[in-house]
């Protein structure tokens with residue numbers, strides 16, 4: 001459930017008419033509901049009550065400081081995949097003891113940064129990373145707490161770009177190799193083995209793949225125990241899907257119930273790394289219709305938001321619902337909703353049935369709170385759009401719209417071009 005709803009044919013975010021925000025800040029902009037974020041986090045986290053667990057929000061889904069601060073306030077930890085994300089998490093007040101660090105290409109300076117900050121766990125993705133981490137910890141005179149991210153070879157039945165637990169994916173270490181790496185890790189002086197990690201993909205709408213993955217991880221934990229390698233944390237990653245269109249993902253309570261059942265008697269703390277399920281439906285992208293062009297084969301509705309603002313439709317062919325901010329009567333049309341960018345791949349929707357529109361009408365691209373702003377770019381020298389958060393009847397700009405000057409920040413024309 002989310003807090004975007006119609007009242008007298010007009011879309012509200014909590015108690016604020018979206019149109020009012022558009023009038024004040026202009027479009028496009030991302031709009032997040034404080035209450036939806038809170039509700040989603042609490043529903044997810046409390047579903048695991050009764051089992052030792054830590055919910056680490058996946059920062060890459062939405063890394064705005066205000067969003068992270070909200071999660072911190074609710075008691076959440078953070079799953080980061082870069083030094084920059086760690087910096088953001090800490091700036092938002094995250095407790096380093098609740099931060100896990102994933103990613104296949106952690107650089108030495110990122111490892112050192114995270115070691116100095118004293119994070120909970122490094123999710124190691126290769127044998128070489130293990131060695132680099134041991135050396136970094138040695139230099140800093142400390143020990144690195146680790147889990148090995150295993151690749152359990154499970155098909156999550158999602159888009160190939162967001163499935164990560166198959167042997168052909170770059171993520172994690174295959175089970176057999178992982179066992180050997182744990183044995184090697186045991187010999188490293190500056191490594192402390194504390195967990196096993198996996199993350200099989202994103203936008204997963206069935207529970208079975210998660211259960212299968214957890215079973216494989218459990219098996220490894222038991223094998224390791226026989227060899228006196230004691231695992232205290234099982235990190236099952238994120239990946240629970242949401243409804244964009246017709247999908248019927250399991251409720252977090254069903255998902256949690258199945259996982260908690262599997263965790264029974266394992267004597268480990270369960271770590272979860274949800275991103276999309278917390279933030280996805282807590283945000284929308286608001287855009288204005290610029291022109292409508294009737295071709296012989298298609299009608300194009302050109303709006304002021306583009307693939308640089310929201311790349312999911314272009315990148316994954318994903319569906320994002322599009323709704324009017326103010327509903328009006330009239331015959332529906334079928335159109336491609338496209339942006340101003342000079343690419344045929346620049347679209348937000350194709351062959352979509354929408355209510356009649358005219359220039360200056362406002363539209364909401366729904367379910368845009370995760371992998372929306374964080375994947376945005378400045379392509380075509382388009383300033384990145386502002387992010388706004390609503391709480392009750394108030395709203396606040398949590399990231400300003402970029403100005404043209406911001407587009408050139410850090411650029412220099414060398415002296416040798418001035419002659």
Ligand SMILES: *Cc1c(COP(=O)(O)O)cnc(C)c1O
Nearest residue numbers: 058102202238239273274275276
């Ligand atoms: C992206 C990612 C997540 C979050 O995935 P969601 O589908 O948004 O829940 C969690 N863990 C890791 C390692 C990731 O890369």
